[in-house]
Amino acid sequence: MADDDDGPVELEVQEVGGKTDAVYQSEVQQRQSEVTKLLNAGKALDALPIALNDPPTHTKNQEIKDQNSVIVISVLTAIKEAQVDQVVANLNDEQLDVLMKYIYKGLSNGETSTPLFKWHESVLKKAGLGSIVRVMTDRKTV
């Protein structure tokens, strides 16, 4: 048979809705300034939806992704442990999936693990094991 290649096949998974790196870069910077403003004003709870909104999943530039993840982790650590459950209760399914991705990204760095474990417990209770499966299987990483 003609296509009998036993080697690994490069699967082209179409990435719909990707923006250029330049657009992502400016978006991240804008997000950074908005979030810093809110954190300085003590409004960490308002900063979370903005931080989680529209993550740069389609870019191949790891730096842009890392910059965005720094913003999200800074918001997560700014929110007090006692408020975590209430905040999670107000997030919708899409935001919960994005949040779970950032929790795992943050845990892989190993620095801010204590608050992230609290977030993990809370999101798992609300979104279920499915959110973790989606972190592991989604090719569009944060």
Added chain:
Amino acid sequence: MSTSEIDHLANCITTHAWNGDRSKVAISPNSNEVMIYTKKGNTFELEQILQEHDQVITSIDWAPKTNRIVTASQDRNAFVWNYEKNEWKPTLVILRINRAATYVKWSPLENKFAVASGAKCVSVCYFEEDSNWWISKHIKKHKSTVLKVDWHPNNCLLVTGSSDFKCRVFSAHIKVVDKELPRTVFGDKLVFGEPLLEMNASGWVHGVKWSPSGNLIAFASHDSSLCIANVSNLPPTIQKVNLRGLPIRDLLFLSENSLVGVGEDCNPLLFQSEGGNWAFVSEIDKKSEQAAASGDSAAGNARKLFASKVTLGAESVTDTKLETQHQNCITSIRALTAGAVVSDFSTVGLDGNLIVWHTKALEAKFKELKIK
């Protein structure tokens, strides 16, 4: 009437299929044998063991009208079994694949069957009268293992789910076998093996099913999600439902508006559409209120701890028994009753249990489980 009946038939069951009058069931106990059980009263009795394959049998399908069994295995072969003189006689099918067969399904008219395989192709087989042989034609175009197939009610369209993250619709129209070309939304010219539709998924596509009318395709993928595509108009409108739990492996439409998914949660999940909007309704294997309440009392736990200390020398209660009736992943789901609304269905799993579920009794017990 009870909501379900459970039978432990083997250590582990990979797949099952019922005969036409539902008096017999053929299972593959994760080995190279097919075990045929007959229902005698309330229990199942082992009637026959079919041995011909060399490796694990991955899939079995039993044609209800023509009473033929087709089995597909990791040994890259498929056999069609005919019942003659109280014995099942196998006929080898030349699939021409160099990888394992993963799934097999008879077409609605039972004159063809499709075999999905790890050779990135689907073999559509039909019986050639002149040579007295089952001949296969290949549908390629897949970039990786094909995990599942399902036939459209018109006997010509085939939907496939593959581990290349896509769900595709092909024409499996064979001129010698199918007399006329059906009119479909995909056009009038249906060339065999031509991909008519390609839909993206975010994970390996484990389960694919056409709805009873053929207007919807449901596909479940490994990222714990279920997509339902309405193909009555092209381009299709696709709805994605994210699951709370683990991925779904197999699907069954109970009616045009109700869908049951089974998988690694060990619990059948019911989905329903409200005017075209699909959503998760409920788990089907639920403990009734009283049972749930009494199971968790402190006294009960203390008694369990003491009992396990005495019998096993255990220091703490490590209960590995799941609350659901299935103790391991459910691998396959089949309808027991035909007709517009399926009222009974069966599931088998890696725990070796065959459970028959009765929806009428479930509806009576739990108000949320109303099948539309």
